[in-house]
Amino acid sequence: ENQVDHICINKKFRRTMEDVRTRRGADVASDHHLVVANLKLKLKKNWKSGQTAIQMFNTAFLRDTDKLNEFKIALNNRFRALQDLLKEEETTMEENWKGIKQALTSTCQEVLGLKKYHHKEWISTETLDKIKERKN
Incomplete structure (x- = not known):
């Protein structure tokens, strides 16, 4: 060899x-x-240091009709205030988009809150309600 x-x-x-x-x-x-x-x-994945995590809102609250109505009312009020503000002064399309985005994210933050855990929900809300009924 x-x-x-x-x-x-x-x-x-x-x-x-x-x-x-x-x-x-x-x-x-x-x-x-x-x-x-x-x-x-x-190729090695290039991790960027100092990058903030994506904010994920707790959209499961929207299944509850009370929270859904509260969210609709709060969002409607924000958009009306934004619309009145935009009528008074002349703004560009970019400023309009920033206002809409800020109104939507702040409303979601206040009403819905952020997701605490990123794991898959293995038990449904109906099952949790039945467990509470059984304990009481």
């Missing part, structure tokens, strides 16, 4: 090597053979 045909590779890339073969047909004036390697590079 010939020990001359080897590939030197950086330790960092040793797991990227998929296949290594020698090509004996290469016409080289040496006792070496052409060695061909297939590498599959895996």
Whole structure:
């Protein structure tokens, strides 16, 4: 067995090597053979430090009719106030969008609140209600 045909590779890339073969047909004036390697590079995900987490609102509260009505009323009041403000002064489309976005997010923050846990709910609200009934 010939020990001359080897590939030197950086330790960092040793797991990227998929296949290594020698090509004996290469016409080289040496006792070496052409060695061909297939590498599959895996790009590292670039994490950005200091990035804030996405705010997820607790939309499960909207299933409750009382919370849904409270949310509708609060949002309607915000949009009316925003509409009155926009009628008084001339604003650009970008400023209008910022106002709408701010009104919507602040209303969601106040009425719905943020999600506390990011796990899948394995028990429904109806089941929790039945458990409370049974305990009482």
